[in-house]
């Protein structure tokens with residue numbers, strides 16, 4: 001499908017001279033032979049870089065975003081039509097696609113009711129933190145204002161969301177942080193902290209321990225990823241969510257589920273929390289909402305939460321005094337509406353379940369063959385393989401060797417991911433999250449590349 005014929009060496013030179021890339025140590029580009037990667041074109045699961053190299057993208061745009069795949073002309077068309085008609089209006093006014101997308105989204109989220117638009121996952125999460133703080137001020141005398149977060153989870157790049165980063169390596173150079181955010185233990189059974197039978201319940205009980213230590217009357221909310229993404233593809237064990245829900249109810253703590261990665265089908269259901277029968281008070285989403293065709297994020301709440309911001313109209317401070325300038329871009333919900341139609345009409349949830357099962361089966365087969373794979377985890381098309389130096393002791397694999405596996409796959413035309421960058425010893429989980437349109441051949445090609453890479457790197 002590559003239609004690229006132009007020489008793009010000038011583009012690469014411009015990028016090298018002027019772009020500051022995300023997540024990059026730029027020293028490497030001082031070498032004449034190492035260039036930053038510039039992606040030029042995409043179709044389905046495949047992308048081409050400025051040097052004409054073709055890749056299978058097994059991570060949906062590096063960070064689990066392009067759920068419906070590249071080159072979707074129908075999304076481009078609805079966005080173009082919308083932009084010509086009415087591109088933007090913000091403040092207290094709405095837009096036509098904003099109304100229609102909210103209505104459609106809510107049909108997939110029983111129990112939820114209101115959609116608040118902004119631009120990024122971080123911002124959507126920070127809106128919740130602000131809502132929780134305002135609820136605390138208005139309904140609990142300012143007291144119930146702390147927000148719990150979980151070790152290894154990630155919720156964004158702003159200072160407040162970094163204050164809730166359970167991946168401390170991401171936060172460690174950016175303090176001081178605002179107060180009132182408290183960490184609870186992770187629930188990864190493979191790296192167990194308690195030797196008990198019902199690990200899920202035990203890990204959730206650890207949340208209760210923190211609540212009792214801090215005082216339940218000081219805690220307003222807890223934010224959790226349904227399946228932890230960047231922290232190592234962690235699927236909470238059986239019994240975990242039931243207990244979390246009970247604890248939230250018991251101590252009147254609002255439950256915020258961060259669906260920035262899992263939302264819009266990644267785990268084979270519309271939202272990750274729906275795998276577990278949870279009833280959240282807040283759900284945030286971003287990446288897959290418009291599959292990267294436009295920037296959009298949503299903070300979705302129940303009607304009960306919404307009502308807390310309109311119960312005293314005589315008080316000018318009672319409503320949610322917040323705005324997001326680009327929450328008024330009509331391109332976002334227009335793209336999101338078409339993105340949802342595609343997921344529905346093409347049966348992508350079902351495909352995700354089938355292809356996810358195939359990915360897991362392939363990874364388990366690789367585990368039989370390669371003793372460096374210590375654990376395989378996943379939900380839908382969101383899978384990880386944790387590499388270890390020693391299966392018996394579970395000693396983490398040296399991050400450079402994990403990076404070598406990723407680099408080998410890249411060199412051979414398959415882009416995969418790895419989690420937990422920057423802390424030696426934790427940089428150890430290979431991560432797969434291809435677009436939800438992946439076929440059996442795609443999945444086999446991806447896991448085949450990992451097989452070859454593991455053989456080349458570890459023998």
Ligand code: PMP
Nearest residue numbers: 120121122154155156229260261
């Ligand atoms: N929450 C989760 C679970 C994420 O993985 C991310 C981004 N990787 C975010 C929030 C932040 O999203 P954004 O980068 O759009 O601000």
